[in-house]
Amino acid sequence: MQYTYYPGCSLHSAHKGYDESCKSVFEALGCSLQELPDWNCCGATIYMSNREFTSLAVAARNLALAEAQQQDLVAPCSACYRVLNKSNHYFHNSGELLEKVNGCLAEAGLHYCGTVRVRHPLDVLINDVGLEIIRHQVKKPLHGLKIANYYGCQIVRPEHVFDDCENPMTMDNLFESLGAENVYFPFKVSCCGGMLMTTTENVALRLSKEILENARENAADCIVTTCPLCQMNLEAYQRRINRVYGTRLSMPILFFTQVMGVALGIDEKRLGISRNFYRCERLETIARSASESHYATTVNA
Amino acid sequence: MRIEDIQVPGKLSKTETELRVSFLEHVGMIPGGEKLKACIQCGTCTGSCPVSYAMDIPPRELIALFRAGDLETIFRSNSIWTCASCYACQVRCPAAIKITDIIYALKQTAMERKIYSRKFPVHAIYNAFMKNMRRFGRLNEPRLMTYYFLISGFWKAFAFLPLAFRMAVKGRLDYRASKIKDIKNLRKILKAAEQLDMPVEYEVKPYMESAVGYKAVG
Numbered sequence: 001m002q003y004t005y006y007p008g009c010s011l012h013s014a015h016k017g018y019d020e021s022c023k024s025v026f027e028a029l030g031c032s033l034q035e036l037p038d039w040n041c042c043g044a045t046i047y048m049s050n051r052e053f054t055s056l057a058v059a060a061r062n063l064a065l066a067e068a069q070q071q072d073l074v075a076p077c078s079a080c081y082r083v084l085n086k087s088n089h090y091f092h093n094s095g096e097l098l099e100k101v102n103g104c105l106a107e108a109g110l111h112y113c114g115t116v117r118v119r120h121p122l123d124v125l126i127n128d129v130g131l132e133i134i135r136h137q138v139k140k141p142l143h144g145l146k147i148a149n150y151y152g153c154q155i156v157r158p159e160h161v162f163d164d165c166e167n168p169m170t171m172d173n174l175f176e177s178l179g180a181e182n183v184y185f186p187f188k189v190s191c192c193g194g195m196l197m198t199t200t201e202n203v204a205l206r207l208s209k210e211i212l213e214n215a216r217e218n219a220a221d222c223i224v225t226t227c228p229l230c231q232m233n234l235e236a237y238q239r240r241i242n243r244v245y246g247t248r249l250s251m252p253i254l255f256f257t258q259v260m261g262v263a264l265g266i267d268e269k270r271l272g273i274s275r276n277f278y279r280c281e282r283l284e285t286i287a288r289s290a291s292e293s294h295y296a297t298t299v300n301a
Numbered sequence: 302m303r304i305e306d307i308q309v310p311g312k313l314s315k316t317e318t319e320l321r322v323s324f325l326e327h328v329g330m331i332p333g334g335e336k337l338k339a340c341i342q343c344g345t346c347t348g349s350c351p352v353s354y355a356m357d358i359p360p361r362e363l364i365a366l367f368r369a370g371d372l373e374t375i376f377r378s379n380s381i382w383t384c385a386s387c388y389a390c391q392v393r394c395p396a397a398i399k400i401t402d403i404i405y406a407l408k409q410t411a412m413e414r415k416i417y418s419r420k421f422p423v424h425a426i427y428n429a430f431m432k433n434m435r436r437f438g439r440l441n442e443p444r445l446m447t448y449y450f451l452i453s454g455f456w457k458a459f460a461f462l463p464l465a466f467r468m469a470v471k472g473r474l475d476y477r478a479s480k481i482k483d484i485k486n487l488r489k490i491l492k493a494a495e496q497l498d499m500p501v502e503y504e505v506k507p508y509m510e511s512a513v514g515y516k517a518v519g
Contacts, residue, residue, distance in 0.1 A: 009439050009440035009441070009442070010440075010442065012439075012475075012479065013441065013442055013443075013473070013474075013475045014442055014468065014473045014474070015473070016472065016473065038481050038482050038483050039481070040438040040439060040481050040487055041434055041438065041439045041440045043434070044430075044440070045386045046426065046427055046430045047430065047431070047434070048405065049386065049404075049405040049408050049409070050408060050409060050412055050427045050431075051409065051412075051431070051495070051498050052327065052330060052405065052406075052409060052498075053330070053494055053497055053498040054491060054494040054495050054498050056494075057490050057491070057493070057494035058434070058487075058490070058491070058494070061487065061490055089332070090332060093332040094332065097330070100497060101494075103493070104490050104493040104494045104497070105490060107486070107489040107490055107492075107493050108483070108486030108487070108489055108490050109486070110486075153386070153387040153388055153389070154386075154388075157387070157388035157389070157391070157392050158388040158391050158392060158399075158401065158402075160392070165392045166392075190351060191351045191352075191385050191387035191389065193385055194385045194386060194387070195385065195386070195426070196352070196383070196385050198426060198446070198449065199382070199422055199423045199426060200355070200382075200383060200423075202355075203352055203355045203383065203385075204385070207351055207352070207385075236464055236467070236468070237464075274471075275471045275472060275473055276471075277467065277471070
């Protein structure tokens with residue numbers, strides 16, 4: 001299976017670990033990712049909420065470039081995924097809008113017909129590759145690892161394309177089949193504060209604190225997420241949360257592809273786990289252990 | 302609102318009329334935006350909102366104020382800038398109102414008309430982002446933060462220095478901005494799109510029943 005890959009700005013700078021692990025996991029499962037040539041920033045929430053039409057035109061440039069590749073577009077960053085998906089949705093709804101946008105794209109010699117499908121890696125892994133095939137590739141089952149699955153807002157809302165918007169289960173099912181234990185985690189789709197962390201910090205710190213504390217109360221070893229901004233807020237601001245609220249949190253926050261990569265027996269260096277601030281000891285023990293080749297058969301029996 | 306406007310019942314002020322036209326134009330772009338008139342004031346949005354405790358006017362009241370013909374009060378509050386875009390209200394609304402998108406429409410009107418409280422630095426990060434986009438075509442987070450601090454107050458940068466250091470140690474801080482190859486054409490697209498996005502001058506209409514409340518959205 002071949003996909004066009006749209007890494008987005010944050011995967012090229014602050015979240016290289018997500019980029020590296022995403023590529024490694026797809027490669028291990030026999031899917032190839034080809035980076036979209038000369039992609040531009042999707043515009044993110046900021047552009048979308050401020051200059052809507054301009055943001056649609058900016059997103060349309062990426063979609064038009066992706067259309068030439070004739071493959072599904074995979075966007076791992078939740079904000080990119082949501083913006084590209086939402087713009088696509090707008091274009092499907094209004095031919096007039098698409099025409100106007102095409103008028104702008106024509107300045108650069110581009111044209112978008114509206115045929116691209118925007119996908120999230122989680123969606124691709126569950127619905128295209130399938131849990132059965134993933135389970136057969138497991139080299140180091142995640143036995144004993146307690147995971148809090150944190151989906152964040154933007155992959156399930158506002159359009160719930162591949163999962164429920166109040167109680168998504170795709171990531172829970174994925175890690176269950178990899179042998180991990182999912183802890184009770186009612187904050188799985190709560191907001192971490194997003195962009196507010198820079199502008200109205202006190203509000204965002206409180207939201208992030210609630211998520212982190214809930215994961216700790218439920219004895220999770222780590223929080224696993226799909227969104228770079230959530231990872232940043234929960235991980236990089238933990239010290240500040242500890243200072244402001246007097247808590248003693250040191251919760252590792254990992255990307256779902258990083259944890260998955262460990263289960264698939266991929267070398268830690270190719271997953272960028274060392275780029276995270278907090279080490280997850282149980283995951284490191286699993287990564288060091290010898291690989292088991294009979295995992296899929298034992299599960300089936 | 303000026304005192305004369307209050308004394309003449311049923312007259313909308315000049316700004317108010319302009320704001321309404323501009324806002325409704327933005328709402329018109331949202332697929333399903335006209336459902337705004339279906340609000341039953343149940344408060345599910347306010348109840349679902351994780352940040353409503355920090356807003357001076359919660360989401361349900363935003364719609365009530367719009368209906369009552371008082372958009373100016375909304376723009377002078379911190380509410381629309383406190384929204385974290387989590388879409389919790391939008392997916393739960395029993396009347397299927399696109400509340401988050403409507404808050405975006407409010408933000409657009411506020412930015413267009415430059416009506417926002419100077420206390421909130423949010424507009425600064427918006428401007429910084431757009432500058433970055435025009436220059437490189439991609440976002441460079443450290444540069445975005447630098448622009449932001451220059452506009453909103455450089456002393457705030459000091460609190461971020463330890464974090465920046467930790468990020469740099471882990472190889473996650475890259476100040477070199479990567480520029481896209483076809484930046485010239487992207488700028489052309491941006492220019493063309495921004496022209497269509499530009500605020501239009503509106504003529505001031507006297508009060509009409511059709512300009513307020515449900516009737517304003519058809």
